[in-house]
Amino acid sequence: MIISFKCSSVDSTERPSLGNPKREAYATILHSAHVYVCGAIAAAQSIRQSGSTRDLVILVDDNISGYHRSGLEAAGWQIRTIQRIRNPKAEKDAYNEWNYSKFRLWQLTDYDKIIFIDADLLILRNIDFLFSMPEISATGNNGTLFNSGVMVIEPCNCTFELLMEHINEIESYNGGDQGYLNEVFTWWHRIPKHMNFLKHFWVGDEDDVRRKKTELFGAEPPILYVLHYLGMKPWLCYRDYDCNFNSDIFVEFATDIAHRRWWMVHDAMPKV
Incomplete structure (x- = not known):
């Protein structure tokens, strides 16, 4: 089942390129376990190192302890507690x-634009300009599919309702949210792969x-601009x-060079 849907009747390409920075934010999500907390803290540090002053919003569920929440808040994340949604x-x-x-994420309607980032990546250069891009803007994954690790989205309750309405019908090609979202947002906008570059050496990669x-x-x-850490995480x-x-x-995800870069960001964090 494939659905193509836009929340607004206004063509997103006609919207002004400069929005209100106070209604734009970076967002990530942690649920079920605390294993990505260190990643989210480093991601926040990397965003601030890039020069961005946009809000940082993190969605967490009750499985994330008060101890870990305090660390996330110290890193700059504004915490929103959510109820988890099960993949049926x-x-x-x-x-x-x-x-x-x-x-x-689509329920964050106090913002006009969100740049979603997975918690296992670093922002190496400022990507605030992506806030001028329409929903959904993302890098390609395979052929006509996008990678959901970095996405520009436009929060909207009717989009959230659409996603929930078809949750029992849509078959995700990879069993996760990426496959599901690709079935819904068939009209996505491609951004260069440097905006979500995967730490991965493909089997067929030649030495060069x-x-x-x-x-x-x-x-x-x-x-x-963005380095996405696949495989075992640096922390x-x-x-x-x-x-x-x-x-x-x-081993296809192994590189000491990228590993050291993550630790450089970690070590630059203010000592509390």
């Missing part, structure tokens, strides 16, 4: 059981491609090397 097609206790909670990717991961000043590894090297399953 997921197995109990599976990794994707609650990832439809991301739909709650791998070398160029490694240079991008470590370039100073940064060339990439779950040792400081001095990328533990993705320790597993044949995850």
Whole structure:
């Protein structure tokens, strides 16, 4: 089932490119477990290092403790508590059981525009200009599909209701929110891959491609705008090397250069 839907009757391409910064925010979400708290804290630090002064909003559920919430608040996140949304097609206790909670982003109607970011990425260069882009703007994933790790969205209760209305019907190609959202937002707008560059060496990558990717991961000043950490996360590894090297399953995500960059952002955080 494929649905193409716009909340507003106004063509988004005709909207003014300059919005109200007070009604624009970066947002992320944590639910079910605290394992991504460190990632969200570093992501907030990277946004501030990029020079952005937009609001930082994080959606959390009751599984995120007061201790972890205090750390998130210290990093600059404004906390909104939500009720999780279960993926009805997921197995109990599976990794994707609650990832439809991301739909709650569309309920942030006190903002006109949201740049959603996954909690396992870093902003290396200012991306505030994406607030001038329409919903949904994202990088390509495979062919005609987009990656939901970085998305420009326009909060709207009727969009949220649409997402919920078809939750039992739509088949997600990857079993998660990314596949579901691709079925709904078929008219998405492509932004360059440097806006959500995946830390990943594909099986078919030749030596020259791998070398160029490694240079991008470590370039100073940064060339990439956003670096997305796939595989085992830096805060779950040792400081001095990328533990993705320790597993044949995850070695395609391994690079000490990108790993060190995450820790540089971590170490630049103010000491509380």
